Amino acid sequence: MKIVNSLKSLKDRHRENRVIRRRGRIYVINKTNRRFKARQG
Template sequence: SLKSAKTRHKDCQIVRRRGKVYVINKTNPRFKARQR
């Protein structure tokens, strides 16, 4: 879930785009998640 991804890293950002939710991280770009 996105809450676990957010607590896992401080620099995570939750971005909502077109009904999809992304977790992006600038310091660690491979740390990504996607949810419908």
């Protein structure tokens, strides 16, 4: 999992990326391609 400043650029790299808020943190997850995982905050 990567920790990045801007998740918006990561979200556009794959069409199945989702931006999700959990416990005050923002995550990018992808069910089909697991290497697109990131966290912010």
